[in-house]
Amino acid sequence: MRKLRFAILSFAHVHSWSYARVLRELENVEFVAIFDDDEARLKRASEQYGVEKTYTDFRKLLEKEELDAVIITSENAKHKDMAVAAAEHGVHILCEKPIATTLRDADDMLTYANRYNVKFQTAFVMRYHGVTVKVKELLENGEIGDIRVITTTNHGKYPGGWFGEPELAGGGAIMDHTVHTADLMRWYTKSEADTVYAMKAKNIRPQLRAEDAASMLIRFKNGVLGSIDCSWSRPDTWPIWGDVYMGIFGTEGYIVVDAFRSCIDLVTDKQPLKWIYFGTDCDLEMIKDFIRVIVEDRVPRASGWDGRQALEIALAAYKSIERDEPVKLPLKY
Structure with missing residues (x-):
């Protein structure tokens, strides 16, 4: 089985560093690119995890890279734009909690995921x-x-x-x-x-x-x-x-x-x-299950709807x- 190609969109959230560690540990994953709008943080993440392809514009990353999935770990208010763009490119989404800061944004994110038939999993590690x-x-x-x-x-x-x-x-x-x-x-x-x-x-x-x-x-x-x-x-x-x-x-x-x-x-x-x-x-088990959701076309244990309701x-x-x-x-x- 080929490796799934992942990118992380922002290292703003404290959990992103552990998720990146997991991507590096899993043999069936290729950690191919990072986006961050903070250049110092982008440089640190790139060096720490050995990821050469870095972007300060997440839309350019999605346009240029052939991806299977993204992990969105930006500031909460920025989740929606990243999730919508990922869905439009047919890329599966694992989104940090809370998935948004308003119900309208949350509903828009789920609408786009459904429209483009991509998996949307909420990072409810518990x-x-x-x-x-x-x-x-x-x-x-x-x-x-x-x-x-x-x-x-x-x-x-x-x-x-x-x-x-x-x-x-x-x-x-x-x-x-x-x-x-x-x-x-x-x-x-x-x-x-x-x-x-x-x-x-x-x-x-x-x-x-x-x-x-x-x-x-x-x-x-x-x-x-x-x-x-x-x-x-x-x-x-x-x-x-x-x-x-x-x-x-x-x-x-x-x-x-x-x-x-x-x-x-x-x-x-x-x-x-x-x-x-x-x-x-928990982070390892969650991302391993997210991969199973993609490969086996399953419903996530913690879905986008679960994120919306919480x-x-x-x-x-x-x-x-x-x-x-x-x-x-x-x-x-």
Whole structure:
């Protein structure tokens, strides 16, 4: 089987560097080109991953290179233009979350993917973690009966840079950290959100223009109640980026999910606390599955629609904060 030809469109997002590592590790992939509108970042990525073909215009990259797929890891607000252009060139798309900053942009992206018959996968890496996949299996087997409540946290450190610029990120911690656990709740409950009620706290970092501390309640159409603490609540010196924690209450049992517990905490005389993770490589598993989706003409486990629906929950949270009341879904433009 021939190797699939990949390009990465922007190294603006912190996850892009790990995705590039995976492309280099996979034997059935050829990492052929990089786009970035930041020339210094483009040079660094090119040198680090040994990719000679570099572009500061993603449209020129798509015109000149024969590609099978792109990974879009630009600032959130720039996803739409890249996804539309990729679709027009018949190139499959793996898009970082959140897939857009507005529902209109998200819907346009999915429309173009469907029109040009390309795969659109959302980078919901937590659907590819061994722990969360096992939980899905337990729930499907009815191990805890019917789900009643899911409590979740997706804490993290402030990523810095454009993540604190609402014009590029679409918001702050809500936009960045709601979508992962909101998506897992949709996946586990097989239901859509009906009502969202959110509150934001006084910022931990008062200099930020975006929120960094918030929580929300979600009622799903099947009656399940969910909660999300999506705060950038970890200090910069924290040895790990954050967490993905879930408590799933059922009529016949309870499941606790601590997705990144597979780690070693190391302290020596020469260095402070260091966190060494040895669990599932989610990025590797996600991209391997994306390749299977392309080669075997399958539906992605985390589709563009899944990305759109998780985005809607985050946007509903902002509306709830603005109105200081619960917001019903679906949202209107």
